[in-house]
Amino acid sequence: MKASFVALVGRPSTGKSTFINQVCGEKISIVSSHPQTTRNRVKGIYNSKDGQLVFVDTPGFYQSEQRFNRHLKGLxxxxxxxxxxVLYLLDVSRRPGEEERELLELLAAFKGPLIIALNKIDIVKNYRHDYLELIKDKLKQVPVYEISALTGSGVESLAGVILLTAPNGEPFYPLDYYTDQSPEVTK
Incomplete structure (x- = not known):
């Protein structure tokens, strides 16, 4: 049996909350077109016969010296x-920016398994190639997967890959849990 806490990171509006909802099969995180809707760490729990992944949906990473953004970066x-x-979610529907470069540098120091997912791959006009070049320059040995959190394409396969690299252990939560939040928060 495998069990792991997995940070879900990326800039605002990359589809992190949509991914959490899709992989867990429940509405856990608020999904909005407004950046930085997620302001606290939200946990979504994925259970399978092989183990449990506790995804921690982090607030979007935005490069700014404003007090609020420094607080979110601290989180x-x-x-x-x-x-x-760590699962680093990138939005291929927009060009890579300074946030992606800084996050890649931060994540290069992470000691555990790191996986990158190119999200919104279903959008015809995308910057997939630009992201692959950026990743190749910064993190050569990190696996990259293509998904659409909105349609669910590739999400279950990606969860399986993350589970393969998870440490051995017993589940952190009962197997019927999909979040650690109270029901009032997820409505």
Whole structure:
């Protein structure tokens, strides 16, 4: 049996909350077109016969010196200290920016398994190639997967890959849980 805490990181509006909802099969995180809707760490729990993954949906990483953004960056950094794995979600519907470069540098220091997912791959006009070049320059040995969190394409396969690299262990939560939040929060 495998069990792992997995930080889900990326800039605002990359589809992190949509991914959490899709992989867990329940509405856990608020999905909005407004950046930085997720302001706290939200946990979504994926259970399979092989183990349990507790995804920690972090607030979007935005490069800014404003107090609020520094606070959100602090949440991200503290999350990275307390997880076993990281899933870095990139939105290929927009060009890579400074946030992606800085996050790649931060994640290069992460000691556990790191997986990158190119999200919104179903959108015809995308910058997939630009992201692959950026990743190749910064993190040569990191596996990259293509998904659409919105349609679910590739999501279950990606969860399986993450589970393969998870440490051995017993589930952290009962197997019928899909979040650690109270029901009022997820409505």
């Amino acid at each position: 991200l950094l503290s999350t990275l200290e307390n997880v076993d794995q």
